[in-house]
Amino acid sequence: MSNSKKILVxxxxxIxxxxxKNVLAFENYKMTAARNGQQVLDKLANEDFDLILMDISMPVLDGIxxxxxxxxxxxxxxxxxPIIAISGNILNMTMDExxxxxxxxxxQKPLDYDKVLATVKKFLS
Structure with missing residues (x-):
């Protein structure tokens, strides 16, 4: 039995x-939340993760x-x-950017959770 994959959000x-967290739990992914970019870096320094879902607009340190x-x-x-950007894309960035x-x-926000799961699976399977 393989260990469940760990995702840092x-x-x-x-909300x-x-x-x-609820959607990822359906696929037995373990999720850890960080409320800003600095917390993401702190958690990543102390723990290994398989994938990051990263909001672009966060306090303290933004996603970019x-x-x-x-x-x-x-x-x-x-x-x-693997790092997946999640954003309302107010900067109108292209995929290339x-x-x-x-x-x-x-x-793109608002999040379509079927797309979130499909994208996560694409990188973790």
């Missing part, structure tokens, strides 16, 4: 955190700056972790 909305910091980590396992910022994929 960087998101400042309690989105709770909905995401946080992703850049992760991509620059010395630990190759952590620097290469998300990739240049270090993201592996992008999911």
């Amino acid at each position: 960087g998101e400042d909305s309690s 989105i955190i709770n909905l995401t 700056a946080c992703t850049k910091a992760i991509r620059e980590m010395k630990d190759e396992k952590k620097s290469k972790i 998300f990739r240049k910022a270090g993201f592996d994929d992008f999911i």
Whole structure:
């Protein structure tokens, strides 16, 4: 029996955190929440994760700056972790711009949880 995959969610909305946790639990994914980019970095420094769902607009350290910091980590396992941007995309970024910022994929808010699960599975299967 394999261990369940661990997903770190960087998101400042309690509602989105709770909905995401419930949806991921259906597939036996273990979720840890971080409310800002600095918390994402702190949790990643102390623990291994299989994937990160990262909100773009967060307090303290936004998702783009946080992703850049992760991509620059010395630990190759952590620097290469799949990171999926979740955003209302108020910056109107293209998929190419998300990739240049270090993201592996992008999911538009409001979140379609079927798409969230399908995207997560794409990277973790």
